[in-house]
Amino acid sequence: MAEFKFEKAPQASDAADISGECQRQLQPVVKEIVQAAVAAGWNQKDILLAMIDVAWDLYENHRDDH
Numbered sequence: 842m843a844e845f846k847f848e849k850a851p852q853a854s855d856a857a858d859i860s861g862e863c864q865r866q867l868q869p870v871v872k873e874i875v876q877a878a879v880a881a882g883w884n885q886k887d888i889l890l891a892m893i894d895v896a897w898d899l900y901e902n903h904r905d906d907h
Contacts, residue, residue, distance in 0.1 A: 845870050 851862050871892065878888040 847866055848862075851858050874892070875885060875888050879885050
């Protein structure tokens, strides 16, 4: 997998702009992960659901950090 670096966050105060930009930057990485998993024989839906679970766990574990 290629190294991934986020571009600087938008300065807009609109949460939709920030979320949209974050999604734009994450989408190619997520697609690459899913494609690699599918090529290894995993079911695409299972991979996507697992990614949701991982993201939610990270959110829950770190939401008190800020």
